[in-house]
Amino acid sequence: MQGFETLVYLVCASMQRNGAYDEFEFTADDEQSLLDTLILSQWEDRAWKGHLSFDVTSCETKQILGGKNLTAQLNEEWNSYFLKEFERKAFQPSGGIIKPSYLENNIEDIFFCVTSGEMEKSVFFPITEAPQEGILVIVNINPVEYGHIFLVPYCNYQRTQCIARAIQLITNTASEVNNSSFRMFYDYFSAMNADRTYFQASYFANPLPVELLPTIPIFGTSTDEIYIQEVSDYPLNTLVFTSKNLKKLADIMGEICWTLQHLNTVFNLLISDCGTKMYLFPQVHLPVTGCHLHTWECGGYFVYSRSSDFADVCELEITQRLASVSLDTKGFQSLKKLCLGITDKLA
Template sequence: MVSAKQLEGGYSFVKANSGNEPLKCHIVPTKGTKVVLYQLTASLARGLAACDGLSINEEAKQSLLGALLLAQVICGGKKFFAQLNEKWNSNSSTPIENQVIQPLGPSTRKNVKIHTEDILLCIARGENESSVLMSSAMVPQDGTLVIINPNPIEYGHVYLVPYDFCHQVKMLDKRSLEYITQIAVEVADCSFRVFYEHVPLANPVAACFQANFFENALPVELLELAPVYGNVLDKGVHICEVTGYPLKTLTFTSNENLKLLITVVMEICSVLEERNAVFSLLITDCGRKIFLFPQAQSSSTVHLSAWECAGYFVFKKALEFDNTSEDEISKILASVSLDDGAFLALKQLCGSISNKLVS
């Protein structure tokens, strides 16, 4: 992780967000745009070494920040997290011409306008032994834009958008997933989580990530795991099932081979996308662990956002916030969960793909 002070000039790291004001411009920056550029270390393996020794806070205690944000840990064994944000508006995004960005919340699947001023910086692959921060540079074709989210649910809630997204319509690919994972590695903060959502009927072409800083571990991170594939002591990929969670969930980890982890997860996601499956990813633990949240497909089901799948719910009404309970949230999660047969088939698919790629 590189430390940097506020840069002077036309570009800045922080931009004020006035309520629920939607982004104003119709286009993503075109060729010739200059932004703050952060170049990653040349080697993904070297970046991974930066987060050695870090661990997740498993106590999930109520924090001062949580109190100021009107957030609460729900009573019960699962420690679901609820936040009150009466100004949060999942409907604030508006359509633009052929530009699609991952939805802001669980109830809407619309597009987002992007203004050049909403770009915090661009992240791209570097060629040096250490990360480099440049105050003004052209946007590289293979870069990832970090864009302000007009309706953040938590501190540091941003979009992570591959730059060529606006030039080439495509689904999630290995290069994008590798970039995003390395960003998580180089941030080197276990409070930093990255999300990806795939809802084919609502967003058939966009490959966009969201990221947040959550001070406490998310509820799904606190539960025990049951092995599905691999040995946790091996250097390959280890797949586990989260036990005792209302939404059937898998985790993917690798001790020393982050690129193999990305390859396996990407191959699984590709198969799920081909099948028009609804699923979300959570990248946590400085890029070393990836959660897969599959959701059942139903015309009457409201699909959950990635952070809701992880146990973090945002409420717009004080009454709902005050009256929420572990049982209520558990029912919501269970309503979109795969049945036993479908989840078994998914586990078999993941094991088969992992075995093919690891061997």
């Protein structure tokens, strides 16, 4: 990042200090935030200039018949290998550092940098050198949905970006966007991408199917700040963490994600409701096939590149795909025990 010039969106840090979000009244969608406006306007600008591989807004979508409201999209131009190509092009082979060549050759794809600072309010301004710590917001030219972007945390002073610190930055960004349609994704498939920490985000007009399902409380009372629930009647065993104390929620999820990475456990993280809700999707480790689901797929949203597959898709097929990567009962119980132990320690 040395010598890299960019625009910077500086998030006011005053509300984040010492868990001050306890008393913060969320007003999602009351009015559009500046950061939300900037992301959407920059994405529309790149779409208008032809930087995207296709017009995702013209893709046909449908709800699949059944009780789970699973969603399918037909996109014959979507490249299922694009994320691997992005990692290879954007990151150094080790250390998780963004390649200078990527910054130089893809400057038009980079919107701006998001960081935090001691200001009375959030501001947006040009800067001659990127801050030491922040998140690069980059357009995803192979979008799954409207406004699809990459969010790449970086630190100039360390080679690898710790997932716990990255989740702090990402959660603050989700809160600043303040749009309930904005959802963030994180995929962890193996130790090979542990130091290539990056998130994705896009806008969904409707909640993902998993967000509409009933849940079973397993941790939390009226006096607790953190609530943990288990999604019921879903083929992929899933936990939901909720809190209006964003700092504490990010601390707990950061510790859980770091532990799962240390154990080389495949998992996905969906961040919604302006950073106040996080879905944890553990997956079985499949070293032979390496066929793991992306976060939006874990949430019940699937993209099909062939019209015949799109026409024939049924709830049973997707349910079987979700169940094939789900932890069994014993493994899920062990995961719950681990998450409850970390939450009890930090909460």
